[in-house]
Amino acid sequence: MSQAAIEPIGITNLPNQRYKIVSKKGATFTIMLAGESGLGKTTFINTLFQTTLKTHPELRNRLNSPIRKTVEIDIVRAELEEKNFKLNLNVVDTPGFGDNVNNKNAWQPIIDFIDDQHHSYLKQETQPVRANRKDLRVHAVLYFIRPTGHTLKPLDIEVMKKLGTRANLIPVIAKADTLTPNEMLEFKKRIREIIEVQDIRIYSPPIELDDQAASEHAKQLIESMPFAVIGSEEEFEVDGTYVKGRKYPWGFVDVENDQHCDFRKLRSLLLRTNMLDLILSTNELHYETFRTIKMQDGTQGDSDSTAALDKKLDRFSSNPKFLEEEKRIKRYFAEQLRNEDQRFKQWKQNIHTEKNRLNHDLATLQNELKTLEEQVKALKEKKGRM
Numbered sequence: 001m002s003q004a005a006i007e008p009i010g011i012t013n014l015p016n017q018r019y020k021i022v023s024k025k026g027a028t029f030t031i032m033l034a035g036e037s038g039l040g041k042t043t044f045i046n047t048l049f050q051t052t053l054k055t056h057p058e059l060r061n062r063l064n065s066p067i068r069k070t071v072e073i074d075i076v077r078a079e080l081e082e083k084n085f086k087l088n089l090n091v092v093d094t095p096g097f098g099d100n101v102n103n104k105n106a107w108q109p110i111i112d113f114i115d116d117q118h119h120s121y122l123k124q125e126t127q128p129v130r131a132n133r134k135d136l137r138v139h140a141v142l143y144f145i146r147p148t149g150h151t152l153k154p155l156d157i158e159v160m161k162k163l164g165t166r167a168n169l170i171p172v173i174a175k176a177d178t179l180t181p182n183e184m185l186e187f188k189k190r191i192r193e194i195i196e197v198q199d200i201r202i203y204s205p206p207i208e209l210d211d212q213a214a215s216e217h218a219k220q221l222i223e224s225m226p227f228a229v230i231g232s233e234e235e236f237e238v239d240g241t242y243v244k245g246r247k248y249p250w251g252f253v254d255v256e257n258d259q260h261c262d263f264r265k266l267r268s269l270l271l272r273t274n275m276l277d278l279i280l281s282t283n284e285l286h287y288e289t290f291r292t293i294k295m296q297d298g299t300q301g302d303s304d305s306t307a308a309l310d311k312k313l314d315r316f317s318s319n320p321k322f323l324e325e326e327k328r329i330k331r332y333f334a335e336q337l338r339n340e341d342q343r344f345k346q347w348k349q350n351i352h353t354e355k356n357r358l359n360h361d362l363a364t365l366q367n368e369l370k371t372l373e374e375q376v377k378a379l380k381e382k383k384g385r386m
């Protein structure tokens, strides 16, 4: 077992007041994985579970059978308990798309799943007895991007747009071991540009201004997006401990090594630092938007077609909460630019000071040289006279 498997999940490290909100009744946390076929979604679930849970019977069964193409939506469940805090973790594995000549609507079952959960929750909410609500609302969607090193496909853009208006979308670059570090940096930059230009709404960890350590951590997470991940179900012995990774003739890539990929950062965001924010924002932003649309329409019981709902969701982009979120991110980027600018100014100032100092040193040395030359001259004259 690798080191991380023994670490506690960290639910009890959540900020106090927020922790209290869910600790009373325990929390349900649902992650969904989506993206093209063969990018390692199923492998990722097993990697996440294995590095998170010590033993898990269902997982042991899964691991005994070789990875097969996922053909229908599959939900893997685990119940975690830590210091009396109970967490029901669901991971929704979806079949990959992109194999067909015509991939139009390949994403339909995924979008339907998210909409259906909101719908079913809303229906349960309006029932007289609400004690045993079933809640499979998706709190985070990890969207797997093929590591081409080039760009996003039109299909990716289309699906990500739909996901981003419905849930907290977290883009990830699959199979990070297939790109060099430089290629990865360039690829990340390009994807961020496309996300911006195409107006794709992605989840951004909130920056808590009153907590410096937390805000530093959030900034690091934002800078790493989209997270590069490596999945593996195999363990290898490295310096006496077993670690998950992939072995190649040219070397070994360690899933848990921050130099090799962002797996640890992503796991920490999901299960440690941002789980509550993901849960609360799903309820307050995404579900609330859905609920409001349905209430305004008076179509609570009916399910809209995806296209009809898309239009309504687009109109809802002017929701003050969304705008507030956007403003916050823009403010952060502006602040970052200002800091960079300040750093550049400081750097120029330092160079200027250094130049002055060197000039001064040079002048001193020239004076010393002059003195020495005069002394030599005087000595020579003295010698000539002797």
Ligand SMILES: Nc1nc2c(ncn2[C@@H]2O[C@H](COP(=O)(O)OP(=O)(O)OP(=O)(O)O)[C@@H](O)[C@H]2O)c(=O)[nH]1
Pocket (backbone or CB within 6 Å): 036, 037, 038, 039, 040, 041, 042, 043, 044, 067, 068, 069, 070, 071, 094, 095, 096, 097, 174, 175, 176, 177, 178, 229, 230, 231, 232, 246
């Ligand atoms: N190089 C590399 N290969 C990986 C990685 N993760 C998974 N694979 C391999 O990619 C293949 C497909 O993995 P799956 O986990 O089945 O992919 P999937 O996204 O679930 O595929 P579908 O179920 O068809 O959508 C397997 O042979 C995995 O061993 C990775 O990080 N790097």
Ligand SMILES: [Mg+2]
Pocket (backbone or CB within 6 Å): 041, 042, 043, 068, 069, 070, 093, 094, 095, 096
């Ligand atoms: Mg699969």
